[in-house]
Amino acid sequence: MSRTRDQDACPGALQVHQAADGALARVRLPGGMLTAAQLEALAEAAERFGSGTLELTGRGNVQVRGISEPEAVAAAVAAAGLLPSATHERVRNIVASPLSGRAGGLTDVRPWVSRLDNAVQTDPELAGLPGRFWFSLDDGRGDVSSLAADAGLHVGPDGVALLLAGRDTGVRLTPDDCVGALVTVARRFVRVRGNAWRVSELDDPAVLLTDFGLADFAPSAPTGASFPPGRPPVGWIDQSDSHVALGAAVPLGVLTVRQAQFLAAIDAPMVITPWRSLLVCDLDEGVAETALRVLAPLGLVFDESSRWLSVTACVGSPGCAKSRADVRADAAQAVEAGTRNGNVHYVGCERACGRPVVGEVLVATDDGYRPLRP
Numbered sequence: 354m355s356r357t358r359d360q361d362a363c364p365g366a367l368q369v370h371q372a373a374d375g376a377l378a379r380v381r382l383p384g385g386m387l388t389a390a391q392l393e394a395l396a397e398a399a400e401r402f403g404s405g406t407l408e409l410t411g412r413g414n415v416q417v418r419g420i421s422e423p424e425a426v427a428a429a430v431a432a433a434g435l436l437p438s439a440t441h442e443r444v445r446n447i448v449a450s451p452l453s454g455r456a457g458g459l460t461d462v463r464p465w466v467s468r469l470d471n472a473v474q475t476d477p478e479l480a481g482l483p484g485r486f487w488f489s490l491d492d493g494r495g496d497v498s499s500l501a502a503d504a505g506l507h508v509g510p511d512g513v514a515l516l517l518a519g520r521d522t523g524v525r526l527t528p529d530d531c532v533g534a535l536v537t538v539a540r541r542f543v544r545v546r547g548n549a550w551r552v553s554e555l556d557d558p559a560v561l562l563t564d565f566g567l568a569d570f571a572p573s574a575p576t577g578a579s580f581p582p583g584r585p586p587v588g589w590i591d592q593s594d595s596h597v598a599l600g601a602a603v604p605l606g607v608l609t610v611r612q613a614q615f616l617a618a619i620d621a622p623m624v625i626t627p628w629r630s631l632l633v634c635d636l637d638e639g640v641a642e643t644a645l646r647v648l649a650p651l652g653l654v655f656d657e658s659s660r661w662l663s664v665t666a667c668v669g670s671p672g673c674a675k676s677r678a679d680v681r682a683d684a685a686q687a688v689e690a691g692t693r694n695g696n697v698h699y700v701g702c703e704r705a706c707g708r709p710v711v712g713e714v715l716v717a718t719d720d721g722y723r724p725l726r727p
C-alpha cells in the first residue's frame with residue numbers, strides 16, 4: 354500500500370503550514386524534553402506573533418499557530434536552541450518514556466534520545482525521511498511502544514527488542530547497538546519507501562531488516578496486544594532520587610501563555626508527553642507543593658481520574674478550514690456535562706487528525722456528531 358501524494362507537507366519551524374487562522378509552526382522536542390527557558394521563549398513567541406497559546410501534540414512536540422510573522426517565530430525557536438539543524442528539523446521525531454531515568458522503567462533511555470538525535474542530524478541521507486516518520490524508545494514500562502511508531506526500541510528482560518510499526522521484529526539488540534539499529538532501519542526506509550510516509554504503508558516491512566541477517570520477518574502480535582495503551586502520568590510522582598515530578602494534564606493539549614509562564618517560573622526541566630500532557634521534574638517537595646497550589650487553579654489537571662484525560666480533539670474551526678464545527682468547544686462542553694464515558698476524540702472531518710491509538714472517534718456533522726466509520 355502506498356500513497357500517490359509525494360508532497361511532504363508536514364510542518365516544522367521553518368516550513369510552516371498555512372492554516373485557516375494563519376501560519377502554523379511545529380517545534381520538534383526529541384524525548385519531549387524542554388527547559389524552562391525554552392518554554393518561556395515559545396510562550397513569548399506565541400504571545401507576540403501567534404494565537405497566544407501553545408499546542409501540545411500527540412508526539413510530544415509543541416505547535417504555535419495563528420502566526421503573523423513566521424520568520425520571527427523561527428528566529429525565536431532557533432535562539433532558544435530548539436532548531437539545531439535546518440536540514441533535519443522535521444525528522445527529529447523521537448518519543449521516549451517520559452519518566453525514564455526518574456521513576457520506574459528498566460533502564461534510562463534519555464542518553465539514547467541524545468545519541469539518536471545526533472545520529473539523525475549528522476546523517477545527510479536521513480534528511481530524506483518524511484516528517485511523519487518517528488522513533489520510539491520505551492524503557493520497558495510499555496508506555497510509548499503502544500504508540501506504534503515506525504521504528505522503536507523496547508527494553509525487556511531478554512535484551513532490547515527492535516520494533517517496526519509497533520510490532521516486535523524478533524531482533525534483539527545490546528544497548529550499544531540500539532541507536533545504530535534505528536539509524537540502519539531509517540536509512541533503508543529512505544531508500545525503499547517510494548511514496549510511503551510510514552512503515553505501515555510499505556507492502557513488505559521486512560525489507561527494512563535485511564541488514565540484520567534475518568531470513569524471514571515474522572512479526573509477533575501487534576504491540577497493542579502486548580502493551581496496553583499508555584496514559585499520561587498525572588499528579589504527584591516520587592522520583593527514585595527523592596525528588597518529585599508533577600504530571601499535569603493539559604485540557605485538549607492547549608497551553609495558555611499564562612500557564613506556560615507560570616510553569617517556566619518554576620525553573621525546572623520539563624517533558625512534554627505524547628498524551629498532550631507535561632511533566633515538571635526534579636522538584637524538591639516544598640517546591641512541588643507550592644507549584645501544585647499555583648498551577649491547579651490555572652487550569653492544569655493533576656487528578657488522574659479527571660475526564661480531561663479521556664477527551665481529545667483536533668483543532669477544528671476556526672483553525673482548520675475543513676472542519677464542520679468548533680470541535681474543541683464541543684469537546685470541552687462534553688467534559689463539563691459529563692455526557693460520555695471512555696476515550697473520545699472529537700474531529701471536524703473524516704481525516705481524523707490526531708486520532709489516538711484507542712477510543713471512539715466522533716466526527717462532526719451538520720447536526721451534531723456521529724462515530725467515524727471504520
Ligand code: SF4
Pocket residue numbers: 667668669670673674675676677700701702703704705706
Ligand atoms: S480532522 Fe479535519 S477538521 Fe480536524 S484538523 Fe484534521 S483536517 Fe481539520
